[in-house]
Amino acid sequence: MNPRNAIYRAGALLLPGLPTLLAALTTFVLFMLFLAVQGKPAWQACQLVVQGAFGSAFAWENTLQRAAPLMLTALCVALPARAGLIIIGGEGALVLGGLAAAVAPLWLPDMPVLLLLPCMALSAMVVGGFWIGLNGWMRQKRGLNETIGSLLLSYVAIAIFNQLVEGPLRDPASLNKPSTIPLDDSVMIGPISDAFQVHWGLVVGVIACILAQVFVRNSVTGFSLQVVGGNVRTARMIGLPVDRLVVLTCVLGGACAGLAGMFEVAAVQGSANAAIIAGYGASGILVAFAARHNPLAIIACAILLGGIEASGSLLQRRLGLPDATTLILEGILFTSLLAWEALTPRIVAWRLRLNERAEQTQGALQHG
Numbered sequence: 283m284n285p286r287n288a289i290y291r292a293g294a295l296l297l298p299g300l301p302t303l304l305a306a307l308t309t310f311v312l313f314m315l316f317l318a319v320q321g322k323p324a325w326q327a328c329q330l331v332v333q334g335a336f337g338s339a340f341a342w343e344n345t346l347q348r349a350a351p352l353m354l355t356a357l358c359v360a361l362p363a364r365a366g367l368i369i370i371g372g373e374g375a376l377v378l379g380g381l382a383a384a385v386a387p388l389w390l391p392d393m394p395v396l397l398l399l400p401c402m403a404l405s406a407m408v409v410g411g412f413w414i415g416l417n418g419w420m421r422q423k424r425g426l427n428e429t430i431g432s433l434l435l436s437y438v439a440i441a442i443f444n445q446l447v448e449g450p451l452r453d454p455a456s457l458n459k460p461s462t463i464p465l466d467d468s469v470m471i472g473p474i475s476d477a478f479q480v481h482w483g484l485v486v487g488v489i490a491c492i493l494a495q496v497f498v499r500n501s502v503t504g505f506s507l508q509v510v511g512g513n514v515r516t517a518r519m520i521g522l523p524v525d526r527l528v529v530l531t532c533v534l535g536g537a538c539a540g541l542a543g544m545f546e547v548a549a550v551q552g553s554a555n556a557a558i559i560a561g562y563g564a565s566g567i568l569v570a571f572a573a574r575h576n577p578l579a580i581i582a583c584a585i586l587l588g589g590i591e592a593s594g595s596l597l598q599r600r601l602g603l604p605d606a607t608t609l610i611l612e613g614i615l616f617t618s619l620l621a622w623e624a625l626t627p628r629i630v631a632w633r634l635r636l637n638e639r640a641e642q643t644q645g646a647l648q649h650g
Contacts, residue, residue, distance in 0.1 A: 299574065299579075300625065301574070301619065301622040301623060301625050302572050302573075302574060302583075302619065302622075304618075304622045304625075305572070305615060305618035305619040305621070305622045306615070306618075308614075308618040308621070308622070309611070309614045309615040309618045310328070312614050312618070313328070313610075313611050313614055314328065316610065316614070322601055322603065323601070326600075326601070327597060327601055327603070330593060330596050330597055330600055330601065331589075331590060331593040331596075331597065331608075331611075332589075332593075333593070333596065334589070334592055334593025334594075334595070334596035334597065335586075335588075335589025335590065335592050335593045336589055341589075341592065341593075343478070343479050343480050344592040345585060345588045345589040345592045346480045346484050346585065346588065347480050347481070347484075347550075347588075348587075348588035348589075348591050348592055349484065349487070349584040349585045349587070349588030349589075350480070350481065350483035350484040350486075350487045350542075350545065350584075351376070351483065351487070351542040351545065351546060351562045351566075352487075352562060352565055352566055352569050352584035352587060352588055353484075353487030353488065353490065353491055353569075353580055353581060353584045354483075354486075354487050354490060354538040354539060354541055354542035354545075354566075355372040355373075355376060355538070355539050355542050355562050355563050355565070355566025355569075356566040356567075356569035356570040356573065356580045356583070356584060357490060357491065357494055357534075357535060357538040357539075357566075357570075357577065357580065358372035358375060358410075358414060358535040358536060358538050358539040358563070358566060359372060359535070359566055359567050359569075359570035359571075359575070360494070360535075360570045360573065360575040360576070360577060360580060361494060361498075361531045361532075361534050361535040361538070362414075362418065362428070362528075362531050362532050362535050363511070363570065363575040364498055364504070364507040364508060364510075364511050364531060364575065365507050365510045365511045365527060365528045365531045366510060366511035366512075366514065367418065367421065367428045367528065367531070367532065368428060368429045369414060369417065369428060369429070369432045369532065369535060370429055370432050370433055370436075370563075370564075370567050371413075371414065371417060371431075371432030371433055371434075371435050371436035371439075371563070372414075372436075372535070372536075372539040372562075372563035372566050372567070373436045373439075373440070373539075373559070373561070373562065373563025373564060374413055374432075374435055374436030374437070374438065374439025374440060374563070375409075375410035375411075375413045375414050375436075375439070375535075375536040375539035375540050375543070375563075376410065376539045376540065376542050376543040376546070376558070376562060376563050377439055377440055377443045377543060377558060377559055378409045378410060378413055378439050378442065378443060378540065378543070379406035379407065379409050379410035379539060379540025379541065379542070379543035379544055380406065380540075380543030380544060380546050380547040380554050380558045381409075381443055381446060381447070381451075381462070381543070381547075381554045382402075382405040382406050382408070382409040382540070382543075382544075383402040383403070383405060383406040383543065383544035383547050383548060383554075384451075384462045384463075384465065384547045384553055384554035385451060385462060385554070386398070386401055386402045386405045387402070387465060387466065387469055388463065395468050395469060398469060399469065399471070399548070402469075402544055402548060403541060403544050406540040406541055406543055406544035407537035407538075407540045407541050407544075408537070408540070409540055410536040410537050410538070410539045410540020410541070410543065411532075411533040411534065411536040411537035411540060412533070412536065413435060413439060413536050413540075414432065414435075414532045414533065414535050414536025414539065415529050415532045415533035415536055416435065417431045417432045417435055417532060418528050418529040418531070418532030418533070419529050419532075421528065422524070422525040422528050422529065423525070436563065440559060443554070443559070444556070447460050447461060447462060447554055447555060447556070448460040451463075451554075453553070456553075456555070459555055459556070460555065460556070461551075461553040461554060461555035462553045462554040462555070463553065464552050464553045465547070465548060465552055465553060469548065470548060470549065470552060471483070471545065471548045471549040472549075481545060481549035481550065482545075482549065483542070483545030483546075483549055486541065486545070487542075487581075487584070488581055490538055490541070491577045491578060491580050491581050492577070492578070494534075494538075494577035495576075495577040495578045498577065503527070503530070506522050506527055507527055507531055509522060510522060510524050510527050510528065539563065539566070542562060543558060546558045546560075546562075565587060565591070565612065567616075568587060568612055568615065568616045568619070569583045569584050569587050571616070571619050571620075571623075572586075572587070572615070572619060587612070590608050590611055590612060591608055591612075593608060594606075594607065594608040
C-alpha cells in the first residue's frame with residue numbers, strides 16, 4: 283500500500299476520536315487551574331490520580347472493579363444512540379435489575395446454584411430491558427422526549443426501589459441499613475482468581491462490549507439502526523420498522539444496565555440496598571460520550587474513568603482534598619466533551635475528504 287494512501291486511511295479512522303482527545307487535554311488544563319487556584323500542588327495531584335488508578339496491583343483491582351459496571355451502563359447509552367436516542371436513565375434500570383436479582387432466590391428457593399445464577403441474570407436483564415424499552419416505546423408512540431423521559435423514569439425506578447427495600451422486601455435483621463434478605467454464600471459471585479480480586483462482571487462487561495460491536499457493525503439489524511439514527515424519514519421510506527428497531531435497541535441497552543445491577547448485588551453488596559445507587563448510571567453516560575458510542579472504545583474509557591474514581595481516596599489522604607474532587611474532574615471532562623462535540627459535522631466532512639483522497643491515490647496507482 284502507498285504510504286500516502288495509508289496515512290489518509292489512518293487519518294479517516296482516527297478522526298472520530300479527536301473530540302475526546304481535545305476534551306481530555308482541556309480537562310487536564312482546567313483541572314490543573316482549579317487546583318492551583320486553591321493553592322494545591324496541581325502537578326502532584328495529577329500524579330496521584332495516575333498512581334491511585336494504575337500505580338499498584340491493588341490500584342488496578344480497584345479500578346477494574348469500578349470499570350465493570352461502567353461498561354454495561356455505558357452500553358445502555360451507546361446502543362440507543364445508534365438509533366439517534368439520548369438515554370440517560372441507566373441508573374434506574376441498574377437498581378431495578380439489582381433488586382430483581384436479589385429477590386429471584388426467594389422466588390426460586392429450591393433451584394440449583396448453577397441454574398439460579400442464570401435466572402438471576404435473566405430476571406435483571408428482563409426488568410432493566412423493560413424499563414428502558416418502556417421509554418423507547420413512549421418516545422415512538424406518544425412523542426415523549428427520550429432524554430427527559432429516561433431521566434424521570436430513573437427517578438421513579440429509584441423511588442420504587444427504596445419503597446420495596448424499605449417496605450415489603452426488607453430483611454427484618456437490617457436495622458440501620460434497610461436491605462433485602464442477604465444472598466447465600468453459594469450464590470455470591472466470587473473473584474476471577476485468588477491473585478486477581480476482581481469479580482466476573484469485568485469479563486461479562488468486556489464480552490458484552492465485543493458482542494455489541496459485532497451487532498452494530500456486522501449485522502443487518504445494526505446497519506438498519508445506523509440508517510434510523512442517520513435519517514428517520516429515509517428509514518421509513520425504504521420500509522424499515524423504525525418503531526421496532528428503536529424499542530429493540532432500548533431493550534438491549536436496558537438489559538445491559540440491569541445486568542450491571544445484578545453483579546453489584548451478587549458480587550459486591552450481597553443484597554439489594556441503597557449502596558447500589560452509586561452513580562454508575564450517570565458515569566456510564568460520560569463513558570459512552572467519551573467513547574463516541576463505540577462499544578470497543580467503551581472498554582478503554584470505562585477503565586480510565588474507573589481509575590479516576592478509584593484515585594479519590596488517595597487524593598484525600600495525601601493532599602487533604604475532598605473525595606468529591608474526582609467528581610469535579612469528571613464534570614469538567616463531561617462539559618469539555620459536550621463543548622468539543624461541535625466539531626462533529628466538520629469531522630464528518632474531513633473523513634469524507636480523506637477517504638476520497640485515499641481512493642484517488644489508490645486509483646492513480648492502479649492506472650499507473
